Amino acid sequence: MANTAGYHVAVVGATGAVGQQMVQTLENRNFPIKKLTLLSSSRSAGKKMAFKGEEITVQEAVPESFEGVDIALFSAGGSVSKKFAPEAVKRGAIVIDNTSAFRMEKDVPLVVPEVNEEDIKKHNGIIANPNCSTIQMVVALEPIRKQFGLKRVIVSTYQAVSGSGAAAVRELNEQTKTLLEGGYYEPQVLPVKGDKKHFQIAFNAIPQIDVFTENGFTFEEMKMINETKKIMHMPELKVSATCVRIPVATGHSESVYFETEKEGVTVKHIQEVLEPAPGVVLEDKPEEQIYPMAINAVGKYDTFVGRIRKDPDESNGFHMWVVSDNLLKGAAWNSVQIAESLIKLGLI
Amino acid sequence: MANTAGYHVAVVGATGAVGQQMVQTLENRNFPIKKLTLLSSSRSAGKKMAFKGEEITVQEAVPESFEGVDIALFSAGGSVSKKFAPEAVKRGAIVIDNTSAFRMEKDVPLVVPEVNEEDIKKHNGIIANPNCSTIQMVVALEPIRKQFGLKRVIVSTYQAVSGSGAAAVRELNEQTKTLLEGGYYEPQVLPVKGDKKHFQIAFNAIPQIDVFTENGFTFEEMKMINETKKIMHMPELKVSATCVRIPVATGHSESVYFETEKEGVTVKHIQEVLEPAPGVVLEDKPEEQIYPMAINAVGKYDTFVGRIRKDPDESNGFHMWVVSDNLLKGAAWNSVQIAESLIKLGLI
Numbered sequence: 238m239a240n241t242a243g244y245h246v247a248v249v250g251a252t253g254a255v256g257q258q259m260v261q262t263l264e265n266r267n268f269p270i271k272k273l274t275l276l277s278s279s280r281s282a283g284k285k286m287a288f289k290g291e292e293i294t295v296q297e298a299v300p301e302s303f304e305g306v307d308i309a310l311f312s313a314g315g316s317v318s319k320k321f322a323p324e325a326v327k328r329g330a331i332v333i334d335n336t337s338a339f340r341m342e343k344d345v346p347l348v349v350p351e352v353n354e355e356d357i358k359k360h361n362g363i364i365a366n367p368n369c370s371t372i373q374m375v376v377a378l379e380p381i382r383k384q385f386g387l388k389r390v391i392v393s394t395y396q397a398v399s400g401s402g403a404a405a406v407r408e409l410n411e412q413t414k415t416l417l418e419g420g421y422y423e424p425q426v427l428p429v430k431g432d433k434k435h436f437q438i439a440f441n442a443i444p445q446i447d448v449f450t451e452n453g454f455t456f457e458e459m460k461m462i463n464e465t466k467k468i469m470h471m472p473e474l475k476v477s478a479t480c481v482r483i484p485v486a487t488g489h490s491e492s493v494y495f496e497t498e499k500e501g502v503t504v505k506h507i508q509e510v511l512e513p514a515p516g517v518v519l520e521d522k523p524e525e526q527i528y529p530m531a532i533n534a535v536g537k538y539d540t541f542v543g544r545i546r547k548d549p550d551e552s553n554g555f556h557m558w559v560v561s562d563n564l565l566k567g568a569a570w571n572s573v574q575i576a577e578s579l580i581k582l583g584l585i
Numbered sequence: 586m587a588n589t590a591g592y593h594v595a596v597v598g599a600t601g602a603v604g605q606q607m608v609q610t611l612e613n614r615n616f617p618i619k620k621l622t623l624l625s626s627s628r629s630a631g632k633k634m635a636f637k638g639e640e641i642t643v644q645e646a647v648p649e650s651f652e653g654v655d656i657a658l659f660s661a662g663g664s665v666s667k668k669f670a671p672e673a674v675k676r677g678a679i680v681i682d683n684t685s686a687f688r689m690e691k692d693v694p695l696v697v698p699e700v701n702e703e704d705i706k707k708h709n710g711i712i713a714n715p716n717c718s719t720i721q722m723v724v725a726l727e728p729i730r731k732q733f734g735l736k737r738v739i740v741s742t743y744q745a746v747s748g749s750g751a752a753a754v755r756e757l758n759e760q761t762k763t764l765l766e767g768g769y770y771e772p773q774v775l776p777v778k779g780d781k782k783h784f785q786i787a788f789n790a791i792p793q794i795d796v797f798t799e800n801g802f803t804f805e806e807m808k809m810i811n812e813t814k815k816i817m818h819m820p821e822l823k824v825s826a827t828c829v830r831i832p833v834a835t836g837h838s839e840s841v842y843f844e845t846e847k848e849g850v851t852v853k854h855i856q857e858v859l860e861p862a863p864g865v866v867l868e869d870k871p872e873e874q875i876y877p878m879a880i881n882a883v884g885k886y887d888t889f890v891g892r893i894r895k896d897p898d899e900s901n902g903f904h905m906w907v908v909s910d911n912l913l914k915g916a917a918w919n920s921v922q923i924a925e926s927l928i929k930l931g932l933i
Contacts, residue, residue, distance in 0.1 A: 389898070393741035393840035395790045395829065414765050417758060434874045441880045442743045442831060442838045444892050444906045449871040453852065453894035462897060475898035479840040479906070481743065483790060483831050490790045492741035492827040492840075504801065523797040526782045532789045544792050546801030549810060550737070550823035558792045558827070 243269035244585065246576070247306045247330070249321060250313025251275035251295055252284055254403040255335060258569035259310050264289055266573055269580070276302050277313070300324040307585060310572050311335060326362030331585060333364050333572045337456075340365040340464060347467050350574045351516040352379040357578055364575055367468060368460040369567025370394050370480065370489055375468050376540040376566070377559045378495065380514035381507060382469060386498025388553070389475040392461065395483050395490040396446060397531065398438060400563045401427060405438075406486050413439040413484065428482055438484050446480040455480060488531025489563040496553045507545050507555060516566070521545055529560035537562055538570045591617035592933065594924070595654045595678070597669060598661025599623035599643055600632055602751040603683060606917035607658050612637055614921055617928070624650050625661070648672040655933060658920050659683060674710030679933060681712050681920045685804075688713040688812060695815050698922045699864040700727040705926055712923055715816060716808040717915025718742050718828060718837055723816050724888040724914070725907045726843065728862035729855060730817060734846025736901070737823040740809060743831050743838035744794060745879060746786060748911050749775060753786075754834050761787040761832065776830055786832050794828040803828060836879025837911040844901045855893050855903060864914070869893055877908035885910055886918045 246263065250256040256277075263270060273288055276298035284295045296302060298317070303309060303325040311318045312335035322332045322339070339345040346356035347365045352375050357364055367375075374392060381387060398405040408426045415422040416439050424435035428445040436443050447456035454462070461478040465471075512519045520529045521543040529541035540561040548554030561567060579585040594611065598604040604625075611618060621636055624646035632643045644650060646665070651657060651673040659666045660683035670680045670687070687693040694704035695713045700723050705712055715723075722740060729735060746753040756774045763770040764787050772783035776793040784791055795804035802810070809826040813819075860867045868877045869891040877889030888909040896902030909915060927933045 391739060391842055393827075395743065395831065410765060413761060417762050417765075428874075432874060436874075436878060437880055440833050441836075441878055442833060443878060444838070444840075444876050445871075445874065449874075452897075453871055453892070454897075455871075477842070477896050477898065477902075477904065479741075479892070479904055481838070481840065483743065483833075485788050485790060485832070488789075490792070490829070492792075492829065494739055494825070494842075523793075523801055523803075526776075526780060526784075526793065526797075528792050530784060530789055530791060532785055544801070544827070548825050549800075549802075550825065554825075556825065556827055 243271035244307040245272040245274070245305050246270050247274040247276055247303060247309040249276045249298055249309060249311045249317065251286060252277050252281040253312060254399050254406065255312040255564055255568040258564045259312060259572060260286060260288055262565065262569045262573045266577070268573060268576065274302065274306060303328045303330050306330040308333065308576050308579070310576070312568065322363055331360065331364065331579060332362060333366060333575050335366040335568050335572055337368065337460060339363050340367065341467065347464060348575050349375050349468055349571060350578045351376050352468055353470065354578050357575065357582060357584060366568065366572045366575065367464045368457070369400050369563040370396060370457065370491065371461050371464040371468070372567050372571050373489060373540045373559055373561035374461070374491055374493060375465055376516045377493065377511065377542045377557065379469065380510045380517065381495065381497065384510045385502050385506070387471065387474060387495060388498055389496040390465065391477050391494040393479045393492045394481055395485070396480060397485040397487045397489055397563055398427060398482060399487045400489065400567070409438050409484055409486060412437065416440065438482060440484060443482040444479065446482055485531050487562060487564055488534045488560060489567060490531055491559040493557050493559055494548070495555055496551060497555070500553060502553065504545050504547055504555070511542055516540055517542055519543065529558055531560055534560045534562050538565055540566055591619035592655040593620040593622070593653050594618050595622040595624055595651060595657040597624045597646055597657060597659045597665065599634060600625050600629040601660060602747050602754065603660040603912055603916040606912045607660060607920060608634060608636055610913065610917045610921045614925070616921060616924065622650065622654060651676045651678050654678040656681065656924050656927070658924070660916065670711055679708065679712065679927060680710060681714060681923050683714040683916050683920055685716065685808060687711050688715065689815065695812060696923050697723050697816055697919060698926050699724050700816055701818065702926050705923065705930060705932060714916065714920045714923065715812045716805070717748050717911040718744060718805065718839065719809050719812040719816070720915050720919050721837060721888045721907055721909035722809070722839055722841060723813055724864045725841065725859065725890045725905065727817065728858045728865065729843065729845065732858045733850050733854070735819065735822060735843060736846055737844040738813065739825050739842040741827045741840045742829055743833070744828060745833040745835045745837055745911055746775060746830060747835045748837065748915070757786050757832055757834060760785065764788065786830060788832060791830040792827065794830055833879050835910060835912055836882045836908060837915060838879055839907040841905050841907055842896070843903055844899060845903070848901060850901065852893050852895055852903070859890055864888055865890055867891065877906055879908055882908045882910050886913055888914055
């Protein structure tokens with residue numbers, strides 16, 4: 238039922254790179270909030286964060302934190318979600334979870350509102366927010382699929398370090414500065430905080446995001462593969478991915494190859510379908526050097542698409558360049574957008 | 586005929602990013618030289634460069650500079666090659682040209698010694714050195730083609746700015762420094778010095794290398810497509826490319842998807858073929874986080890290959906990650922290597 242006075246919203250992991258953007262996005266969108274609870278680990282508890290001109294003190298998350306909460310946005314790592322999301326649901330909250338903890342579970346909808354908003358209706362308390370690199374790709378692919386069908390996707394990513402958290406951004410900046418001054422900065426965070434080895438990200442490209450799985454793909458790559466199929470309701474879609482970290486703070490870029498089902502599709506057809514598509518901004522005028530770039534996507538909710546061109550050999554094959562703010566559409570904004578969809582669909 | 590006293594070698598564009606590496610590589614390889622002539626535009630003439638402990642004064646290139654020269658290594662831009670390469674050939678020199686001026690001409694061999702060394706025999710005075718991003722890819726693909734055949738290649742590149750010259754490296758460093766200090770640095774060089782607009786490369790990814798052609802691909806992408814077919818003698822090979830500049834000084838990385846002709850090929854088969862392949866170093870132990878990276882390739886002659894894995898859907902499809910020093914194997918070393926092949930094949 239709609240609550241005219243607004244909702245009690247909790248943000249779990251409020252002090253993290255994505256959590257901060259969630260709070261900011263709730264404010265920017267003027268989301269109907271009657272109470273905002275900011276939660277974190279004990280380490281960050283006590284910090285104060287601004288929301289609509291007020292200061293809110295961050296509290297340590299405990300099961301009781303979720304009493305009376307209507308919507309809980311989680312972005313504090315998979316283990317935190319696994320521990321506290323069921324506690325929140327038990328107390329009547331709807332959880333929108335930005336971690337990979339529940340994404341592939343059968344009864345958990347995995348939602349990008351521009352693609353599969355209706356899936357939210359099937360939720361059982363938890364709605365999962367997909368991986369950042371997946372979201373922007375499916376936003377760009379869905380209008381194409383709808384009109385022309387989709388057979389195959391091959392993506393290579395150029396991912397920003399903020400996807401790995403605020404500590405990774407600090408490492409990029411400090412390391413870059415130190416190297417330019419002729420010093421040495423020991424890598425401690427990237428590519429994966431919990432993995433055995435760490436490598437320099439400044440002036441480098443690291444072909445590892447998340448840990449490796451047995452088939453040689455990383456978990457990040459498998460997320461892109463599996464989540465794309467689930468979100469687009471296409472278990473038969475051929476998808477493969479190579480995920481690479483580059484020295485960019487925020488803004489993921491993706492080189493996407495795709496094949497349509499339909500024959501005879503032209504670049505102009507693809508552009509015409511993407512131009513009015515929800516959440517998409519077409520930036521595709523190579524003759525004027527207009528194409529998407531990470532630095533231009535920062536702070537924006539949209540997914541930017543350009544460099545659309547026909548494969549020289551494959552009659553149904555196309556290439557495009559897809560860019561978005563990984564902290565916003567890739568995480569915070571998509572989560573808040575799911576919350577807005579809950580209201581719009583009368584589910585809360 | 587072999588000249589035991591060595592050859593008179595000229596380097597045109599000696600003061601540029603690649604030219605400097607050519608001089609250094611000639612020294613490192615102990616190339617049999619009786620005289621080294623360093624040539625440049627009038628702007629850089631008069632500079633002194635070190636070679637084997639001696640100082641050589643750079644001279645302005647004029648047609649007469651090539652009198653008595655046996656081998657002329659060109660890397661001063663296409664227009665300089667077009668002007669002076671015929672003058673050098675007229676005077677009896679063999680030109681090894683690192684620009685795109687003659688690469689696609691029918692009677693000019695386009696050579697990567699590990700792939701098509703024998704093509705050198707057909708030269709008519711000029712031998713072309715391929716584009717940097719093409720060279721490392723074909724070094725990795727050729728052993729695979731030989732053993733299993735090759736049907737298709739889709740590549741997305743992560744290219745270093747030194748491919749765009751020394752001024753681009755300065756721009757990357759100065760711009761990065763200024764941005765980290767909170768300042769503003771007007772882009773003046775990248776993505777393409779001669780194009781209308783310039784964009785920030787620091788903490789960004791620019792999906793443009795060289796200018797655009799009418800089909801929406803850039804010249805860099807078309808070079809990869811056309812040169813790969815020519816070098817590998819496979820006009821029918823399906824190749825497409827997306828070329829992207831990232832904030833790395835030196836070392837190109839490439840995400841390469843390929844399909845073999847032969848059925849039933851495994852990752853292990855590919856590794857076994859690449860392990861002993863000339864010019865290739867296999868770095869492929871994901872369980873130990875061993876994979877190629879740009880920072881590790883700098884200063885080395887080899888092409889590093891890793892992250893080899895089977896496509897989840899396409900039975901003959903594979904992915905790999907290919908990294909090399911774009912100034913060495915991508916330019917200077919490949920050129921010197923061609924000169925060494927000339928001697929080895931008794932062509933000079």
